[in-house]
Amino acid sequence: MITTHSPRVAVVTGAGAGIGRACALRFGREGYGVLAVDRAADDLAASADQLRAAGVDCLTVVADVSEAPACDAFAAAALERWGRIDVLVANAGVQTGGSLADADADWNRILEVNVKGVARSCAAVLPAMRARGGGAIVMVSSINAVIGVRGMAIYDASKAGVLGMMRSLAVEHGDRGIRVNAVCPGATVTDFHERRAAARGITPAQLRDRTRGYGLLGRAAEPAEQAAVIYFLASDEAAFITGQAIVADGGYSLTAGSN
Ligand SMILES: NC(=O)c1ccc[n+]([C@@H]2O[C@H](COP(=O)([O-])OP(=O)(O)OC[C@H]3O[C@@H](n4cnc5c(N)ncnc54)[C@H](O)[C@@H]3O)[C@@H](O)[C@H]2O)c1
Numbered sequence: 073m074i075t076t077h078s079p080r081v082a083v084v085t086g087a088g089a090g091i092g093r094a095c096a097l098r099f100g101r102e103g104y105g106v107l108a109v110d111r112a113a114d115d116l117a118a119s120a121d122q123l124r125a126a127g128v129d130c131l132t133v134v135a136d137v138s139e140a141p142a143c144d145a146f147a148a149a150a151l152e153r154w155g156r157i158d159v160l161v162a163n164a165g166v167q168t169g170g171s172l173a174d175a176d177a178d179w180n181r182i183l184e185v186n187v188k189g190v191a192r193s194c195a196a197v198l199p200a201m202r203a204r205g206g207g208a209i210v211m212v213s214s215i216n217a218v219i220g221v222r223g224m225a226i227y228d229a230s231k232a233g234v235l236g237m238m239r240s241l242a243v244e245h246g247d248r249g250i251r252v253n254a255v256c257p258g259a260t261v262t263d264f265h266e267r268r269a270a271a272r273g274i275t276p277a278q279l280r281d282r283t284r285g286y287g288l289l290g291r292a293a294e295p296a297e298q299a300a301v302i303y304f305l306a307s308d309e310a311a312f313i314t315g316q317a318i319v320a321d322g323g324y325s326l327t328a329g330s331n
Pocket residue numbers: 085086087088089090091092109110111112115135136137138163164165166167185189212213214215256257258259260261262263264265
């Protein structure tokens with residue numbers, strides 16, 4: 073039901089874990105209605121519990137962003153609930169390493185999620201933003217989009233593709249007051265890493281300990297630190313910023329050549 077006092081609304085994809093969950097919490101705490109999207113139903117339910125415990129007005133939709141109808145459905149759900157979409161955080165992504173030959177089997181999936189999934193998410197929300205005459209899209213790329221990382225060629229290509237798309241959409245939709253930007257996170261300790269570490273008997277504390285020395289600040293980021301950059305880019309504080317990528321890597325890209 074649309075109320076006369078609809079809050080601003082943020083759609084966050086990949087909100088079941090990591091950076092996406094942190095974004096959902098950040099926007100929610102700032103007073104946004106939050107539509108949280110993820111393909112993993114259990115993880116999304118866990119995020120919803122956290123959002124509701126924090127008093128956030130939220131709605132969850134289980135959807136795979138690589139499927140255009142699923143993206144259209146989550147945009148429709150936001151519009152039905154709140155009547156507006158102010159922000160899209162296009163965050164859902166898969167991280168797969170391996171040499172070109174090793175990663176060949178994952179090539180299509182990486183492109184489907186990391187590139188087409190971002191495109192489909194944007195396509196789903198842009199009509200509502202254009203109709204209202206404004207909005208902000210923040211895409212989650214990666215520091216790997218701007219530096220070379222051994223064994224990550226396909227993932228890196230997908231994240232560089234996100235930056236190209238970000239610039240094109242910024243050019244195409246600026247005249248309607250829609251800003252499109254990206255964040256390029258460096259190493260960020262998320263559920264993905266914690267789960268992988270747990271499978272090897274490594275605790276979250278040990279995992280963070282192992283990131284000591286990363287970048288110029290000597291540590292990896294926490295998801296909330298990436299969410300803070302994303303929130304800034306989406307907020308009115310960044311009202312004159314569009315078509316830009318902010319690198320949030322604790323200075324890692326300045327040290328990469330020294331390894
Ligand atoms: N964590 C890092 O160090 C890091 C660094 C650079 C960039 N990134 C990027 O940040 C984004 C978030 O990653 P994270 O580290 O929080 O990972 P994560 O695995 O903790 O969370 C990603 C979430 O996205 C969901 N997801 C994946 N594919 C999906 C799909 N097709 N449809 C809907 N949901 C989907 C997953 O279920 C998961 O809940 C990704 O785009 C990733 O590439 C992460």
